[in-house]
Amino acid sequence: MSDRFEVDTVTRADHIYVSRGAYTHHGIDAGDGTVIHFSGERGAAKINAGIERSPMADFLKDGELKIRRYGRRDNPDTTIARAESRIGEKDYHLIVNNCEHFATWCCTGIRSSDQVRGAGSLTAHGAIAGTTVAATTGVVGAMGAVSGLSGAGIMSGLATAGGAVGGGAAIGPAMIGLGPAIVSVGITQVALRDNENLPQDERNARRDGRAASIVGAGASTMGGVAAVSVAGTAGLSAAGITSGLASIGALVGGGMAAGTVAVVAAPAVVAAGLGAGVFLVSRRLRRPVDAHEVGTIPAPPSDLYADSPVDEDAE
Numbered sequence: 001m002s003d004r005f006e007v008d009t010v011t012r013a014d015h016i017y018v019s020r021g022a023y024t025h026h027g028i029d030a031g032d033g034t035v036i037h038f039s040g041e042r043g044a045a046k047i048n049a050g051i052e053r054s055p056m057a058d059f060l061k062d063g064e065l066k067i068r069r070y071g072r073r074d075n076p077d078t079t080i081a082r083a084e085s086r087i088g089e090k091d092y093h094l095i096v097n098n099c100e101h102f103a104t105w106c107c108t109g110i111r112s113s114d115q116v117r118g119a120g121s122l123t124a125h126g127a128i129a130g131t132t133v134a135a136t137t138g139v140v141g142a143m144g145a146v147s148g149l150s151g152a153g154i155m156s157g158l159a160t161a162g163g164a165v166g167g168g169a170a171i172g173p174a175m176i177g178l179g180p181a182i183v184s185v186g187i188t189q190v191a192l193r194d195n196e197n198l199p200q201d202e203r204n205a206r207r208d209g210r211a212a213s214i215v216g217a218g219a220s221t222m223g224g225v226a227a228v229s230v231a232g233t234a235g236l237s238a239a240g241i242t243s244g245l246a247s248i249g250a251l252v253g254g255g256m257a258a259g260t261v262a263v264v265a266a267p268a269v270v271a272a273g274l275g276a277g278v279f280l281v282s283r284r285l286r287r288p289v290d291a292h293e294v295g296t297i298p299a300p301p302s303d304l305y306a307d308s309p310v311d312e313d314a315e
Contacts, residue, residue, distance in 0.1 A: 010067065013076035015103045018063035023115055026068070026103040027059055028083040031076075035059040036083040036106075038092050038099040049092040051083075051102065071199045073107045082106040108197045154245070154256055155238060170228065170236040173263040174221045181217040181267035188213035188275040201286035209279025216274030217267045224263040 010016065012031025017024045027037025034053045056065075073079075083106045091097055100113040158172025165175060192206040192213075228244035229236050242256065249259030 010065070011076075013079040013107075015068035015070070015107050016059075017066050017068060017100075017103070018060050019066075020063070024100070025059070025063075026099045027054075028079060028103055028106050029056075030080065030083070036080075036087065038102060048090060050088060050090040051086045053087060068103070068107075069199045069202075070107060070197050071203065072197050074109060079106045082109075110197070112195075154260055155242060158241070158260070168236075169238065169241050170225055173224055173228070173260060174267075177221065177224070177264040177267050180265065181221065181271055184268035184271040185213050185217050185275075188272060192275065192279055202283060205279050205283035205286055208282040209275045212278035213271045213275030217271035220267045220270035224266050228259075228263060 158169040162171035231244040231247035245259035
């Protein structure tokens, strides 16, 4: 057990958690040296997991105790009543009813799991990137008057895409990449959506991440066009675009088709990466040092507890 653990610094009805390496385990401090939580560990042992009251030492298993901070939550009596009402329940589900869902619901009346949301966001962003790479060559090859992925075929496809908005081949990659970029930004907006139950520093960090994903998508879209111009031999003429895409493709070990994929996929990838990166950096800079650690928890704000509980289930 960490020497930073001091049981008298934990207060009744706190949402507490402990790291298990790749994930965190959550519960509600009952105020008497016990924790109400889903028993068992992730994996096969969780199949028959149930909500129970366990000694603090059994919950920690030599891990370091931490406290989930809230900007607004329901009062301790409501929290404990909710937790105790579900003791004996055995319908654990990793995605929709895990230990974090349970603890968050006890404190706010809302079922939510940052672990699930984060994993879902990563999976969705990965799927968008993979789909973009796989689809771009097919779309470009099929759109033009000259089919296929020859130089002429790619240029014809890009010209058709760019022509949809009154532009030319130089705007083609931006138009093809618009859909994946919008989806990527949307995923980030959902993953980092605002929640009044969160501490203000966390809400501000999420706001920064959401804004960064939009800026990243826009900047990388325009940057892709500029990169083609710079990498080419003759600006944004047909010859310049052809040579520019080929030069970009050569950086990843391919040719003109690979360069097209790189330029098309960039806005979606940058939107996801920049949004997540800015959020993490902003959260680290804004959060008081070790503010989530037991023993360094600041006094709760006077308006921490909601006037009345809001019992609504929301993922």
